[in-house]
Amino acid sequence: MPERARKPRIPWTTSLLAALAALMAALLAPPAAQAAAAGSKAPxxxxxxxxxxxxxxxxxxxxxxxxxxxxxxxxxxxxxxxxxxxxxxxxxxxxxxxxxxxxxxxxxxxxxxxxxxxxxxxxxxxxxxxxxxxxxxxxxxxxxxxxxxxxxxxxxxxxxxxxxxxxxxxxxxxxxxxxxxxxxxxxxxxxxxxxxxxxxxxxxxxxxxxxxxxxxxxxxxxxxxxxxxxxxxxxxxxxxxxxxxxxxxxxxxxxxxxxxxxxxxxxxxxxxxxxxxxxxxxxxxxxxxxxxxxxxxxxxxxxxxAVHGMQDLNVRTKHFGQWWDALAANGVERKVWLSQTGHVDPFDYRRDTWVPTLHRWFDHYLLGYDNGIEREPMADVERAPDQWSTDRVWPPRGTAATTVRPAAGPQPGVGTLGTTPAPRGTTAEFTDDRTLGESDWSAHIDQSTPAKAGFTTAPLTRDLRLAGSSKVSLTVTPSTASAHLSAVLVDLGPATIRNYAASGEGILTLADRTCWGSGTTADTGCFKRTAADKQNVDYTVFSRGWADLGHYASASHGTPLTPGKPYTVTLDLAATDHVVPAGHRLALIVAGTDAGLIEPAATTPKLTVDLHRTSASLPLVGGKAAFERAVRSGGHGGRPAPATPRGLPVPSLTHRP
CATH class of the missing domain: 3.40.50 (Rossmann fold)
Structure with missing residues (x-):
């Protein structure tokens, strides 16, 4: 628990120090000596x-x-x-x-x-x-x-x-x-x-x-x-x-x-x-x-x-995901907190829990205290503002890369998402519009619009959880010599989330302060409290990835494209941990420039997607069986989008890490 709220402190008085002298004399000894004196284990x-x-x-x-x-x-x-x-x-x-x-x-x-x-x-x-x-x-x-x-x-x-x-x-x-x-x-x-x-x-x-x-x-x-x-x-x-x-x-x-x-x-x-x-x-x-x-x-x-905001659009969670996977492959001891915020310190969204947790972490690894923190659940994940769950390991056991595939629907650009490949020759088309982005695409997911191709499941009959990093493999034919591509995963359904696109990236800064530790007049240790900045939305973009099609063969060297020639490229989507609830739909959207998040290509291409040769690999808890159970229903039955869908706009491209 935090120390009680207080006004900025002045230095301790001499009398207070004297009162603590006896206690300090005992505690200044090394931990082993303290334990021996007390006849018990280390504190x-x-x-x-x-x-x-x-x-x-x-x-x-x-x-x-x-x-x-x-x-x-x-x-x-x-x-x-x-x-x-x-x-x-x-x-x-x-x-x-x-x-x-x-x-x-x-x-x-x-x-x-x-x-x-x-x-x-x-x-x-x-x-x-x-x-x-x-x-x-x-x-x-x-x-x-x-x-x-x-x-x-x-x-x-x-x-x-x-x-x-x-x-x-x-x-x-x-x-x-x-x-x-x-x-x-x-x-x-x-x-x-x-x-x-x-x-x-x-x-x-x-x-x-x-x-x-x-x-x-x-x-x-x-x-x-x-x-x-x-x-x-x-x-x-x-x-x-x-x-x-x-x-x-x-x-x-x-x-x-x-x-x-x-x-x-x-x-x-x-x-x-x-x-x-x-x-x-x-x-x-x-x-x-x-x-x-x-x-x-x-x-x-x-x-x-590791700590990361799953809606961090400055340092995207791709950084966390690839680092975490590499550390896991090498047996590094790990722990993670994943929040719904943007680029925010946990001190400013979960202070009362964060500081004691960090304290115990440092006590264990720097002082050698056997306080058990390394044996506690590995992951804390924020499910809704200020609502957290834990996992013994992360990604959870039973998580498996599962291939899902887009297919054509009743209208151009309004397709379905399942496990069966689209028939050969099935395509979808869109024209890059550098003024539009993921919010525009998501808001019009059930409408045939020229700037995106969207694919959705039926309303889920069970919750479906994604935990980890996704990939989307696209085979596309451009009409010009350059093209940028975007792929996003969207939870279609109402939710209350942190307002990550606002200036506080999911937090509101309040006027009063709480104090942590000791202080002086010049360095009080007192900081403004915060609260969750909440937003009601009708859809949530929860993972994103982008690529320049000219770098389809290698990130080391891009080449001009040949209009009319098909190219295959894989987009790495940012790591996440998101539950699409029963009754909501899971959507994959493929488009060009994601306005506000990537720079546009030199040209404005029309792109034709070969749906038979396009797929997404999703880290699903429960794997393919979980997906099939969640989408099992009497038909596609996709719900139309709300008349005035509410999502979050994206911040500008200007950031500093």
Whole structure:
């Protein structure tokens, strides 16, 4: 349970500290000594026995052994540290919670965009987020690292490349005595981390969680666990979907936005490499291969607690799905939370459960407490706003890839979805309309419209659950030399969902605050409460995938298309866990440009889909038998769409991870 709501705290008084002295003397001993004294097993959780206001606050500049800015000396990154003073005074070493980020000065962290602050001597004062307030009193150090080229660090940001990853890895090496740290950015006075156990847990949302994924993929010793939240697993898949551009800019634009002002001049060579190595034609190059952490998942030693919003249209759940599958294949210990939000931290949609869960996770993997969290259900999934279910493993046992096939219906573009292949020669046609997207297609699923081809089941007689990643294989004939394709899965039926397309991406920020851990006047540990932003809808798009048809043969090299020639391409749809309830229909929609989510092709093609050679592979709980039971009925019986169907519009293409 959270600590009670309170006003921003001032430092603890001397009398209060004296009252706690006896308790602290006992608890400052190592866990084994505590257990021996108590004659019982190790305590189930760390306790807030250290003073926050007296904590050591310092900055160490760690040499990352790279010269990214080409100034003739290796770069140093700033690691701002807060750790319990009493532990240091008694010679007790502590583990580390680390968040490595490029955003501490440019953009801020968390729902309130907190930035680092410093006193007149440059000593850190405010540590963004709640990690310091909550975990330092419980016997952890918190280390917030400025990636190279940002805030107070040397070097250049390189958007997920070697410099980014080495910025954090070098700090882990320093915490384990394998790298050099200094008391200033340019001085020669070396500083050691003798206060650290060497055990590190990395955490962070978006770019920060992406760095955690990348560092884990190096296999660095000392990194015991990572908690990536809405994180990228492959930077190519952030900017492109099999050649189709997802954003109207590249990594050079992001680098320019987030690097420190003084880095603008010294990092032009790095910027040029980002431009030259990431062509906007969608080809996968060596630059993208370097920034693909999935291929190195076999090196991961750390446990992984992954968190992702299933309606995250910034860092799509394709990143979670492919990372999760690769980790599973290599036997990595894992846990997952999947919410109905967009790009949102669990602190801002399930705070009362999230913080105690994270606490127990770090206690187990960083302090070694046998609290049983690794034996609890692997997955928490949000089914409706603030309504959660759990699974012992994820995807659930009995989940199997099941092939479903589209077939022609009574009207052009209004077809059916089943398990029987369409007869040879059966086709569907649509013309790309770059002004329309998934909301328009779904709203008119039962109407013959020129911009999409839709296929639906009959109203289901049983619930049908999809858990994992889907694929759609299309054989299409274009009328022009270029074409972009989209495929979406839709739950057709009324529901109350989180309003993920709104500015809060599924949450409302309230005025009052709750406090987590201890605080000072400069860093209170108090944060605005949130509530679910709910929306009533008549359909829900729950998984998406896109591709450039010119990259049908390889993501590495796109080619112009020959009009009138058929091509086969597979679209990877984002991972999800969604239940289509009995009475609703499951729909597959195939179309061109998904407006607001991908960039259009250079031409506006008409596409003819060979339905006999088109199929979808869906991760169904219960497999093919579950699908056949759910669609069993006296006929197709598709319901007409509501007169004024309600869905959610999609956000714009402009995002920052």
């Amino acid at each position: 189930p959780e760390s306790r807030p026995v250290y003073s926050y206001d007296r904590a050591v606050r310092e900055t160490v500049w760690v040499d990352i052994k790279l010269d990214g800015d080409g100034d003739g000396r290796t770069d140093r990154v700033a690691a701002d540290i807060i750790r319990p003073r009493e532990a240091a005074e008694r010679g007790r070493k502590v583990p580390v919670v680390m968040d490595a980020s490029p955003y501490y000065s440019c953009c801020g962290r968390g729902n309130e965009s907190q930035k680092k602050t410093y006193d007149a001597q440059g000593k850190p004062v405010q540590f963004p987020l709640y990690y310091d307030n909550y975990f330092v009193p419980r016997g952890y150090a918190v280390v917030l690292v400025d990636l190279a080229g940002t805030n107070r660090s040397d070097g250049c940001i390189d958007i997920g490349g070697r410099s980014d990853i080495q910025s954090a890895k070098a700090v882990i090496d320093w915490l384990n005595g394998r790298a050099r740290g200094y008391s200033s950015r340019t001085g020669k006075h070396a500083v050691s981390a003798g206060w650290s156990t060497g055990a590190v847990g990395m955490i962070g949302k978006s770019y920060d969680g992406t760095v955690a994924n990348g560092v884990a993929a190096t296999g660095v010793k000392g990194l015991k666990t990572i908690v990536p939240i809405g994180a990228i697993s492959s930077w190519y898949d952030y900017y492109f979907a099999k050649g189709a551009a997802l954003y109207d800019g590249g990594p050079d634009g992001l680098a320019n936005d987030i690097e420190s002002p003084e880095a603008h001049g010294r990092c032009q060579a790095v910027q040029r490499k980002l431009v030259e190595g990431a062509p906007r034609n969608g080809d996968r190059t060596a630059l993208w291969d370097e920034r693909d952490y999935v291929k190195d998942a076999h090196k991961v030693r750390a446990s992984v607690f």
